[in-house]
Every structure is written in C-alpha cells, then in structure tokens.
Amino acid sequence: MTFSYSADRDVADAIVIGAGLSGLAAARKLRKAGKQVIVLEARDRVGGKVYDKKLSNGNIIELGAAYIGPTQDRIKNLMGELQISAYPHYDTGKNVYYNGDRRALYNDGEIPLAETTLTQLGASTEKLEAMANSSMHRNHGNIPTHMDTTR
Numbered sequence: 001m002t003f004s005y006s007a008d009r010d011v012a013d014a015i016v017i018g019a020g021l022s023g024l025a026a027a028r029k030l031r032k033a034g035k036q037v038i039v040l041e042a043r044d045r046v047g048g049k050v051y052d053k054k055l056s057n058g059n060i061i062e063l064g065a066a067y068i069g070p071t072q073d074r075i076k077n078l079m080g081e082l083q084i085s086a087y088p089h090y091d092t093g094k095n096v097y098y099n100g101d102r103r104a105l106y107n108d109g110e111i112p113l114a115e116t117t118l119t120q121l122g123a124s125t126e127k128l129e130a131m132a133n134s135s136m137h138r139n140h141g142n143i144p145t146h147m148d149t150t151r
C-alpha cells in the first residue's frame with residue numbers, strides 16, 4: 001500500500017479508518033471543525049461500497065450504491081453542497097428483462113425465466129445468503145442488520 005502524508009504537524013487530531021462514505025463524511029466533518037485528520041484506507045481506492053466501473057462501450061455501470069430516496073435527506077444535502085446532480089429513476093410500472101436479443105416486460109416478482117432457471121436462481125440465492133450470514137457471524141459476531149449512510 002502506498003502512503004503519503006504531509007502536514008504541518010506530525011500528530012493528527014483524529015485517524016479515520018476506512019474511506020467509504022462513513023469515513024469520508026466523518027473526516028469532512030472533522031476538517032470542517034478545524035481538525036487535522038488522516039484517513040486510512042486498506043484498498044487502492046476510496047468509496048468503499050460506492051463503486052462504479054466503465055464498460056468497454058464507455059457506459060458506466062454501478063456495482064454498489066446508486067440510489068437515494070425519501071428520508072435520505074443528509075446525503076441529498078451533501079450532493080447539493082458538492083454539486084452532484086441526480087436524475088429520477090422509475091419506481092412504478094413494469095420491469096424490463098434482456099436476454100441476448102430478447103426483451104421482456106414483467107411485473108415485480110414475476111421474472112420471465114424458465115422454471116428450471118428460477119429454481120437454480122432460488123437455490124443459488126439461498127446458498128449465497130447462508131454464506132454471507134455465516135461469514136458475517138464469523139467475522140463480526142453481533143453486527144447491525146442496517147447501516148445508515150444518510151446521516
């Protein structure tokens with residue numbers, strides 16, 4: 001991991017571990033309060049679970065957080081401060097499913113897949129959830145089931 005740090009003082013007021021939204025928001029608040037802050041991030045990028053990728057055709061695909069909605073006022077305010085724009089996303093109507101050249105419309109909960117594929121999908125989802133649960137309990141013990149990124 002590369003590490004570069006320059007500051008007038010060799011002692012920081014606070015060290016924030018993790019440059020995800022929570023860490024960056026905390027560091028920003030501390031900086032606003034005039035504190036000297038170091039943010040330590042284990043990965044080679046900031047953002048944590050907010051993560052996008054550029055596809056070969058130039059389009060951007062979101063691999064992590066993408067949406068805000070009612071009650072997420074603080075992130076909305078932060079977007080305003082940072083002049084980050086948003087655009088509306090459909091919340092009603094039918095869903096669209098693409099498979100190769102096939103385009104199908106469907107209602108929530110009625111994914112247009114063959115019965116065998118749906119069965120496999122269900123089994124895979126259950127397996128992944130069991131793996132996630134056992135991994136969470138192994139690594140963190142009693143973790144909260146909801147992390148609020150809006151405050």
Ligand SMILES: Cc1cc2nc3c(=O)[nH]c(=O)nc-3n(C[C@H](O)[C@H](O)[C@H](O)COP(=O)(O)OP(=O)(O)OC[C@H]3O[C@@H](n4cnc5c(N)ncnc54)[C@H](O)[C@@H]3O)c2cc1C
Pocket residue numbers: 017018019020021022023040041042043046047048049050063064065066067068147148149
């Ligand atoms: C696929 C997906 C879609 C999502 N969609 C939405 C959405 O649409 N709307 C929404 O509001 N939320 C969404 N979320 C949830 C949201 O992304 C997270 O709640 C939020 O980004 C968490 O931020 P965080 O800073 O708390 O944690 P993280 O983003 O996990 O950041 C933690 C950071 O700490 C670093 N770190 C961990 N341990 C150490 C260590 N020991 N030393 C140094 N660094 C360390 C990690 O590398 C990471 O960068 C989504 C999440 C996922 C995975």
